[in-house]
Amino acid sequence: MHTEPPKPRRRMAPQDRRRQIVAGAVSYFAETGLSGNTRDLSQRLGVTQSLIFKHFPTKAALHEAVYEQVFLSRIEPHWPALLRDRRLPLIARMGQFYTEYTRAIFTYEWMRIFMFSGLEGAELNRRYLGHLQQVILSPMLEELNAAIAPAEATPEDIWRLHGSIIYIGIRRFVYQTPVPEDEVPAVLDSVAHFLGRWPGLV
Structure with missing residues (x-):
């Protein structure tokens, strides 16, 4: 043969x-x-x-x-400065950040590797979340607390907002359940709903 x-x-x-x-x-x-x-x-x-x-x-x-x-290549270097730019209302800064961030990470590869690495206890997942907290979520919390003083938000408040937005992508790429074709309105609505807890931010 x-x-x-x-x-x-x-x-x-x-x-x-x-x-x-x-x-x-x-x-x-x-x-x-x-x-x-x-x-x-x-x-x-x-x-x-x-x-x-x-x-x-x-x-x-x-x-x-x-x-x-x-993970790391999708974090844009201008995001921390955007979040700290007080020439813009906080809702505009956070809305722009989450619009850009979700466009960067709402992909099949990002969502599934993130979920798999978390379930498998991989160090990569913990490292990424630690890096994200340091360069993005901590500045976001500082800006929120500056805007609502003397009230004070906690890191857990920011993580709840972040988790609710990431869940939109999880529904699409992990659970494969219907979500809007354009997720931006849902993302912006989540930010507005979160900031609506404090008078004068929305």
Whole structure:
């Protein structure tokens, strides 16, 4: 029986191959969770496991690259300054931030990797939430408390708002239940409802 010889693997520049592996890993882990194995990933990419380990010596190193790609790269550097810009009403600042933030993270890959990593107890999830609190949620709380003084909001108040907005994306990409095609009105309504607890903010 005649069989076709295997096609030679196309040579790629190291940085291009690395990007290919990371992109494939993001797609793969979004389906399987971070516990997915590199053997199956290599088959999906059409490369050998040894090639993956040439670029990422350990699975943890590959997870780190996925973390950078999926989570950290989507946090825009101007967001903390936006939240602190008191030339704008707080509702405008928070509304603009959450509009931009949800557009960045409301994707199949972000939502599912975030949920999987949380369920699997992965350190990546905790690191991301800690980073988010430091660069985004803490400044947001400071600005809220400056606006409502002498009243005082707590970190838990901010986390409740944040969680209610993220849940819109979870419904779409994890539960796969109907949500509006354009989530922005729902996001802005959540911000307005939250700030409506304090007179003069809406």
